[in-house]
Amino acid sequence: MADARSRRGRSHVGVHTVLIAASLAMVAPFVWEFVTSLQSLSDATRVPPSPLPGGHWDNYGKVFDLLPFGRQFLNTLLMSLGRTLAQVVLCPMAAYGFARLRFPGRGVLFGLFLSVLMVPPQLFIIPQYQIISDLGWLNSLQALILPGMFSAFGVFLLRQSFLSLPRELEEAARIDGAGPLRIYWSVMLPLIRPGLVALAVLALLWSWNDLLWPLVVNTDPDKMTLSAGLASLQGQFQTDYPVLMAGSLLASLPVIAVFVFLQRQFVQGIAYTGVKG
Numbered sequence: 001m002a003d004a005r006s007r008r009g010r011s012h013v014g015v016h017t018v019l020i021a022a023s024l025a026m027v028a029p030f031v032w033e034f035v036t037s038l039q040s041l042s043d044a045t046r047v048p049p050s051p052l053p054g055g056h057w058d059n060y061g062k063v064f065d066l067l068p069f070g071r072q073f074l075n076t077l078l079m080s081l082g083r084t085l086a087q088v089v090l091c092p093m094a095a096y097g098f099a100r101l102r103f104p105g106r107g108v109l110f111g112l113f114l115s116v117l118m119v120p121p122q123l124f125i126i127p128q129y130q131i132i133s134d135l136g137w138l139n140s141l142q143a144l145i146l147p148g149m150f151s152a153f154g155v156f157l158l159r160q161s162f163l164s165l166p167r168e169l170e171e172a173a174r175i176d177g178a179g180p181l182r183i184y185w186s187v188m189l190p191l192i193r194p195g196l197v198a199l200a201v202l203a204l205l206w207s208w209n210d211l212l213w214p215l216v217v218n219t220d221p222d223k224m225t226l227s228a229g230l231a232s233l234q235g236q237f238q239t240d241y242p243v244l245m246a247g248s249l250l251a252s253l254p255v256i257a258v259f260v261f262l263q264r265q266f267v268q269g270i271a272y273t274g275v276k277g
Contacts, residue, residue, distance in 0.1 A: 030249075033245045033248060033249050034053070034245075034249060035051065035052070035053045036241060037053075037060070037242055037245040037249055038054050038055065038056050038057065038059065038242070039054040039056060039242050040054055040056055040242065041241065044242050044245075056242060059242045059245075059246040060246045062240075063243060063246050063247040066243065067221070067229045067230075067233070067247065068221055069229070069247070069250070071222050072224050072225055072228075072229040073226055073251075075141065075144070075218075075223065075224065075225050076225040076251075077254075078141055078144075078145075079141065079144040079207060079214070079225060080204050080207040080208045081204075082144075082145035082149075083149060083203055083207040084203040084204045086145070086149035087148075087151050087154050087199060088196055088199060088200050088203070090150050091155050091157075091158055092189060092192070092196065093184075094155045095154075095157075095158035095161070095162055096158075096184050096189075098110045098113075098155065098159050099159045100162055100170065100188070101180070110159075113152060113155065114156060116152040117152050117153060117156070122212065124147070125212065125213065128147050129216060132146070132217055138217060138218070138219075139218050139223045140218075140223065141223075143217045143218060144213070144214055144217065144218065147213060148203075148206075148207055148210070148213075151203065153202075154203065157195060157198065157199055157202075158195050158196070162188060162192060165188060165191055165192070169187055169188070169191075170183055170187070170188070173186075194268045194269035195269045197262060198269025198270050199269070201259065201262055201265075201269075204258060205255055205259070208226075208227075208254070209255075210225070210227060211231060214228045215228040215231060226247075229247075230247050230251060
């Protein structure tokens, strides 16, 4: 008994050691970002680099001088919320159809649908840009939101959530006279709330960090997102890294706060979607 308890103790120590090391590896870039944001340019670029922060808090003020930070923050917020809301509304509908409705060719159609995940998203840039240009939506908010309103990954994620629910729930609702839409809205959808939260967090993080599409479609600084605006701070011959790090840290704070607030529901949702394949 004592030997078994000792082995379990050593096992726990090993697990916690790995987790602490992984946590430090994840936190280290944010600490380095904060340290660099308070240094001068000479300290940030010298070799070997200085591990100590300076007192250059004015770097955060320079971000607002070089960029329309407030406007770009609003653009990023509206784009992220618009994409997230659209995915939370549209993806469950498609996922429910693939998971619970019976129709000919369902498996083949779902396989073709998932094949979109194997195509690099960069290949869609040119046709999407052409569509937005033909609609006259360049340098607009709708140009940022429209291509991200639907997600094949979101459908796959929520399909797993629907598959984990017992079919007896649908049968009981059908006996009570509920139709497919009523069953979906009143019975099934509330039960996959953890999966919806996981999808919302992933969609928000992906949209907030999206760079390539906003950089291509909106070239007006007042119409840019934070990611594109911060990318414009990188010069051809020299980059003010402390100011860039200060702006990046400010842009990261909202999504870090959202993840910390919803991390329990996020982890539950990811675990919930893997119950049944």
